[in-house]
Amino acid sequence: MVLITVSIFSVVPAFAQTTYDNEKKDFDVYVEKTLAHFHAAAINLDQNNNNLASMHATHPIAELYDLMKPELDEYNSTLSEEVKQTLSDLRNKITPETSRQDAQAALDDARQLLDKARDVVVGDVLYDNIHFKIDVINELLESSIGEYEEGVSDRKVVATVEFQDASAFVWQSQQLY
Numbered sequence: 001m002v003l004i005t006v007s008i009f010s011v012v013p014a015f016a017q018t019t020y021d022n023e024k025k026d027f028d029v030y031v032e033k034t035l036a037h038f039h040a041a042a043i044n045l046d047q048n049n050n051n052l053a054s055m056h057a058t059h060p061i062a063e064l065y066d067l068m069k070p071e072l073d074e075y076n077s078t079l080s081e082e083v084k085q086t087l088s089d090l091r092n093k094i095t096p097e098t099s100r101q102d103a104q105a106a107l108d109d110a111r112q113l114l115d116k117a118r119d120v121v122v123g124d125v126l127y128d129n130i131h132f133k134i135d136v137i138n139e140l141l142e143s144s145i146g147e148y149e150e151g152v153s154d155r156k157v158v159a160t161v162e163f164q165d166a167s168a169f170v171w172q173s174q175q176l177y
Contacts, residue, residue: 020131023070024071024121024122025132025135025136026067026139027071027072027118027121027122028118028121028127028136029136029139029140029143030067031118032136032140032172032176033060033064033140033143033169033172034059034060034114035111035114035172036172037056037059037168038056038057038107038110038111039171039172040052040056040164040167041103041107042104042107043164044056044164045094046100050094050096050098050103052164053094053103054090054095054096055161056164056168057090057091058090058091058094059165060087061087061090061091065084065087068083068117071121072117072120075121076120079116079120082113083117086109086110086113087110089106090106090107094106094107133177136176137173137176137177140170140172140173141169141170141173143169144167144169144170147169148166150162151163151164151166
């Protein structure tokens, strides 16, 4: 199902002319991937699996912040440092001992900060542009393919975190749609 969805969206950008800065699109893709990781973390919290929740909550600082940093620094270096600190702090705020409520509060705070960062870098007008949004959705769906390939082999989940990443990226693309 993921592959069918990706192939449908893959053709849309070919004839959708865009006039925006690709760095802004890439930045938003990183924000959306971070939010997808937060979604996966929340699902694991609901299943009382704080270990997997922590893995998803810490993926953004390990994998995505350095990619966001240049664009965020260009617009607001103070906000960039705040994002870095907030994402780093999730490692200590979502642990096996953390309550569901406290973990969710930490994710919500980080989400609000990322929404602010997106507003600063991307802005509402571009974020609401249908061509921009389709390009971001396409990137999320294409990323889900790689995560799925890492997470599934012979129709069996072999890497739960990667499989959940793939699912979360698809979920996030649906939220944008």
